[in-house]
Amino acid sequence: MESQGLALVDVERGDVNGTDFKEPLLPRKKSHFPVFATGNESVSFTGIIKSNVSSLESLDYEIVENDVFKQDWRARTNYEVLQYVIMKWTFACLIGVLTGLVALLINLAVENIAGAKLLITLKLLQSNRYVLAGLLLTGINLVLVLFSSVLCVYFGPAAAGSGIPEVKAYLNGIDAPEILAPNTLVVKILGSIGAVSAGLCVGKEGPLVHVGACIASLLGQGGSKRYHLRWKWLQVFKKDKDRRDLVTCGAAAGVAGAFKAPVGGVLFALEEASSWWRSSLLWRTFFTSAVVAVVLRIGSMLCKEGKCGLFGAGGLILFDVSDVVVGFSLLDFLPVVVLGVSGGIIGSIFNKLSSRTCVFYSHYLHKKGSVAKVMLACFVALVTSIFCLCLPALGHCRPCPHEALMANECPSYGRTGNFKKFNCEAGHYNDLASLLFTTNDDAIRNLFSTNTPQEYHYASVLIFLVETFLLTLMTYGIAVPSGLFIPVILNGASFGRLVGILMSSSHNLKLDEGLYAVLGAAAFLGGSMRMTVSLCVILLELTNNLSMLPLVMLVLLISKTVGDIFNKGLYDIHVRLKGFPLLESHSEPFMHQLTAADALKNPLVKMARVEKVGVIMDILRNTKHNAFPVIDFSSPPGKPVFCGLVLRSHLLVLLKHKAFQPRRDSSLDILKLFSGFDFAKPGSGKGMVIDNIEVSSEEEDMYIDMYPITNASPYTVLETMSLAKAYTLFRQLGLRHLCVMPKTPQDEPILGILTRHDFVPENLLTLYPYLKHRATKVPRLSSFLA
């Protein structure tokens, strides 16, 4: 997909100087797997965005201190400061409102489409027209998935999958323009509706996080030339940092909207999505989430009369289990430990299998092209439909409980309810059908249902568990928007319920089967996604039972700990599979054995303080670097002075506006010609490119004085600093370039520039293979060491 003016850059190992060849990050069999460029400065990475290679840039959170910006800062009026503050909060509010509305829209659409589908099928089943019912259900599902996957494959390939890995990568400082583009947003919304309504084993939470991030990113772009949105107030955000803050708010809004869990959303953004955090951002994210909560509340008030399907009726709690008082004894800690340990083990197995499946799909799809992707999606839909239709035959027909029979609730005739009649005789219900023949949300609700002992036969729950596990694995990786939260909860809940049934039959413990299901869900979430506080609060907000808190906390801790022994969290694995060079929050132990100078590889491309236009054009054309050190050779002979860094984007502005001076020593007052706004960082994928700039041959002989646009105080480290320590600086401050300075006075005032890919462990280990044994010495402990 090269929409959005994206060049399909496949920088094949080695930069302009061609000095350095090395192995890429992933075991490559296909040439389309991601590789990192090895330019020694900045860089275009490449990564797969759903099997397409596109260029990745780094974001830059450094404060650029050049004369232009300094003047701009000094000239800043109170009015401008106020404008900036107002827009920051207005956008935070807008993100909340829009994400809340999208969440309402998706929920409404899903509930109504899936509801209508199930009702029609149930009606046919009741009149014993089994074949027609089956065909109809399968047909509708296929059409929905076809719609979703065609959109995904042809109009917004970046919209496939969960979206959380992409958001996480963006917030870590990786800019792949496509992932937050408008087409991705539209496809994500529509595709998600299709996929979830079709009954696939997918959720709408990940997609909603992605939607929130897309909305935030679009708001932060500063209007649009194409749509003539050039209002000045839209353009106050000039820095990547401002946009990052917005996207963080968007991610929080997504979770808040999906789970109706505003506090959980804030914590999710904090714990999982974002890489940098400060307390003022916490406050703003909280505001956005509160707005989402209010929008949802108003929405459900408007929907109260049942006009909007289940969404309104459910109120603000999705899976309420508050009617059970948890009066557990010390003995109940045993099953908690069992659930935690097994959840951790199964969760890590799930992570492993899920990554294997995705790699398998990637290879398979690359061979066969777009049509194959659509066909795969349809195949999965077919399997899902067949499971849903045929498996209930293995279920048990159980007599309706007395109270439910009396209350005319069994068998359930609507599309919800615990008791699906399916093929059973009157007064009986098929327990497996009650789980299968419904939406995922309702299946979870049924599994969580409290005070309903012996509602499910353990064999039925086991069959359901196996089915969901297989479908979850099969589904994630196909070309539809697919969240993982709900499938994982579904697996965990059925596992927990199964344990609950077995426990209650053997012992006489006090915990309700429904609570076992909740704890099982917690165990799977912890074992697979490896979050703690945010999952805890999300589960709390989902189930509204505070008395379970100590148990949920314990289960999460145990399952996360056990899972961490085996592999990384689900989202981290998928970030890596997609080829994003994510920087972890802490350095790898082996980096202590390298110095900053060791990580420098290629000769540096430098510029003189006053440089010929032709030379600059040549350098910009022939390298992909994004920053160049500016050296002043003029002062005392033999003592060149390092002036600072100049950014490619700033040079392009001067070149475009032809701010040239005829002679080396003539002076041109750039401060009068330009304001800070001219150098404002454009939004993703909107930057100028050198190929669009034409310079005549006379102009090529003119000069540019780079001093006014040179960042005179980039962050620097001494060459003797260990790479681990330099990593801390680079990662904590969110840098794009880190200058390495010589320790002793030399002819060279600067030795080189470290960038993101110089810190990627895989790249370093390729350069220094002997460090591998050290790197793997205590791998299992690394997450505990931090």
Added chain:
Amino acid sequence: MESQGLALVDVERGDVNGTDFKEPLLPRKKSHFPVFATGNESVSFTGIIKSNVSSLESLDYEIVENDVFKQDWRARTNYEVLQYVIMKWTFACLIGVLTGLVALLINLAVENIAGAKLLITLKLLQSNRYVLAGLLLTGINLVLVLFSSVLCVYFGPAAAGSGIPEVKAYLNGIDAPEILAPNTLVVKILGSIGAVSAGLCVGKEGPLVHVGACIASLLGQGGSKRYHLRWKWLQVFKKDKDRRDLVTCGAAAGVAGAFKAPVGGVLFALEEASSWWRSSLLWRTFFTSAVVAVVLRIGSMLCKEGKCGLFGAGGLILFDVSDVVVGFSLLDFLPVVVLGVSGGIIGSIFNKLSSRTCVFYSHYLHKKGSVAKVMLACFVALVTSIFCLCLPALGHCRPCPHEALMANECPSYGRTGNFKKFNCEAGHYNDLASLLFTTNDDAIRNLFSTNTPQEYHYASVLIFLVETFLLTLMTYGIAVPSGLFIPVILNGASFGRLVGILMSSSHNLKLDEGLYAVLGAAAFLGGSMRMTVSLCVILLELTNNLSMLPLVMLVLLISKTVGDIFNKGLYDIHVRLKGFPLLESHSEPFMHQLTAADALKNPLVKMARVEKVGVIMDILRNTKHNAFPVIDFSSPPGKPVFCGLVLRSHLLVLLKHKAFQPRRDSSLDILKLFSGFDFAKPGSGKGMVIDNIEVSSEEEDMYIDMYPITNASPYTVLETMSLAKAYTLFRQLGLRHLCVMPKTPQDEPILGILTRHDFVPENLLTLYPYLKHRATKVPRLSSFLA
């Protein structure tokens, strides 16, 4: 108080070189107010710890990279790594267990002492022996407060007050040994029991946070020489960073224990207490909180039979309001806005008045000495008792509601309950006495009580509000451990209830009066403490009513926003009053106009790579600096090379062990003589001092080669970097020393070292007074700008 071997250092402006005199941070009238030393490197600050001046040091989170540590790192075995990980988690668990037990102990003691006191008094009142009852109550209260304040004044002055400002300062990198010392811990626990039992308007939450931090700090000290605890496993924590992590866990455990709110505790630690955060710490803090929750749960199970006073009976929810379904309409948003705005205004007024009171007390106390402090505490206790006894006469005798009368709940005979008879006739209760004549916790419970409209007359609630407001102001600042959470909640709840009563009389809104009280509490907390997410979760865990979430979020946002317009948060104000040089998370705008070089003031004290012992001794004796740049003058003549920084504490180790070499060029293999552990940073207040080191005159002529202990890669900035940018680096990485390097090659390889006090805005504005107008240009917006 010079216990703990603390020197009462009152460094009176100006360092060894005596070149620089400037105004201290606070308007000083008394010489005991805090001043900052102005040594140009590191520094001993002085600050008031409850009106005593003691020395403050900075903590240092930089990774020191010298040869000794590098060798140590390389030699590290898997066994040691495992040991480190095990101890980290063991300590996290221990902190949870111990803090949980202390929380149980305090609660038990308070409930039983205060309960017995109230029961006896009530019995006397019922037999109409009013004078005796009054005398008895006053007497008991006076004794309790006397006990508490005598402990505080004579044995642990740092234990007075909330303790949260102290913990916040420690976590920001300020090390005042006394604040986390063992005597502080003991006094805090006992004093808190006394003060709360005496019915003072104080809470036990702040003290519990302090207690958690003390426990954590003591665990992290690496055993104790005095008590012969030198087990090797205790000594794995060699760095300030490890100790900081433990103290963060302790702070979280404190809140978790006080409010029975484990998730709230984690978030409190994150949002308010800590200055640095990483996701792995989130996980560990969460673990500690979970342990606290389990300890509390087990404790309340053991207490179930009512043996332990109210603590066990209340279960895990302190102020349950979950029996009300919040079915609010859009109209109900109006009172929410009213509550939010007024809460913000009153909260900021409270902050202002509270700081005024504390300053007044400080001045007053300084004049009169220790006895005056005790007398002040007793005076406040007296006033509190008189209010409690006399004010109910202004209350209204109201007939018992029918149901309560039937259930024999009115009037309440026990020490709890909504209906206190006091002076009323049979079948009636005194509404003001129900609030006053009880513990603070029960008063809050009564104000939060739902489905009890018209239980309180608005005049009674108003009187109660005024009384609590005055008492809260009077009480904070006296020499007893005094938390602020409960008083603020009490004020807010009565304000909210008052608004609720007025609203329900004029309109017919749907919200319950009890919920108004909850929202009022949220408004006051937000307006005064300025937290968002953590308060929201704490309130949720306190009240167990998830349906209020959107309203609580809105109230918190509004009140925080309104409050931020007027002044800083309560804890920030008290941090400043105590003279801690806290570094905010973001720089001040005026710092953009200074460069790093501008902030350097005094001539630098340098050392040669191989230096004479006598010279080193002189420098260490005559300066208070904690790090010295090491310069190698030996290489090419006229080109001195900057080798790195050497720390005072590391030099002292060499001096103490007499690791000298006879000649400048003889070599001594320090790597063989010492291991990394010898240079491990000792716990607070345990470091060596130069005065204890004796060196003979022959030894003074010997040499020390500093290279092996020189940190060869300190963080550096170029002199042209703006101070704002250097601030970001300094603050984000938690540095103690930041080297400023020259831009052009000069004779001097290093220009100076920036330390914490060079970044304190007040100090900078004293140096550059013309920046003041810029600093105050947009003061109100600064918190929104971040």
